[in-house]
Amino acid sequence: MKREEIETFITELTAPLLEGTGICLVDVEYVREKDWYLRIFIDKPGGIEIDDCQFVSEKLAGLLDEKDPIKEKYYLEVSSPGIDRPLKKDSDFEANYGKKVDIRFFSPWEGTKELTGTLVSHTGKELTVKRINKGREEKEPITIERALIAMVRPHVDF
Numbered sequence: 001m002k003r004e005e006i007e008t009f010i011t012e013l014t015a016p017l018l019e020g021t022g023i024c025l026v027d028v029e030y031v032r033e034k035d036w037y038l039r040i041f042i043d044k045p046g047g048i049e050i051d052d053c054q055f056v057s058e059k060l061a062g063l064l065d066e067k068d069p070i071k072e073k074y075y076l077e078v079s080s081p082g083i084d085r086p087l088k089k090d091s092d093f094e095a096n097y098g099k100k101v102d103i104r105f106f107s108p109w110e111g112t113k114e115l116t117g118t119l120v121s122h123t124g125k126e127l128t129v130k131r132i133n134k135g136r137e138e139k140e141p142i143t144i145e146r147a148l149i150a151m152v153r154p155h156v157d158f
Helices: 003-018 050-067 090-095
Strands: 024-032 036-043 074-079 100-109 112-122 126-133 142-145 149-154
Touching (some): 003 024, 003 036, 036 050
Parallel strands (some): 036 074
Antiparallel strands (some): 100 149, 112 126
16 A cells, blocks of 8 residues: 555544544654654644553554554554644644644745744635734735645744
């Protein structure tokens, strides 16, 4: 199976495990660094605890042993995505409407590689934000083609 097929298969395998637990699947990554890693990112209201990660890891490991979808040797990691995880799914974007986000571009857009704005809306092709300039939100929203955007993350103020 290709990497994308494995991620889709694991997503479909994991969803039933989480039903009724209050835990939601945020993302699945199957990546090669020095070794192969299958990373499962989970979340729940109030945040993830180590016991949640252990629960999902044990249940998923049993299913993976049974189904054996991955032929290469890999490491299974189950964790919280963190507060600054990239927004990827529609539900991620919708949950952040009205909140500040940081946008990073593949190449400079209107003279900048990054901008911070308040997320207004999104579609599969565009993102609409109110730019924050020198700490102040602009009144008029701007629309940016998603093909130009490398990453969108929740903005974290320290």
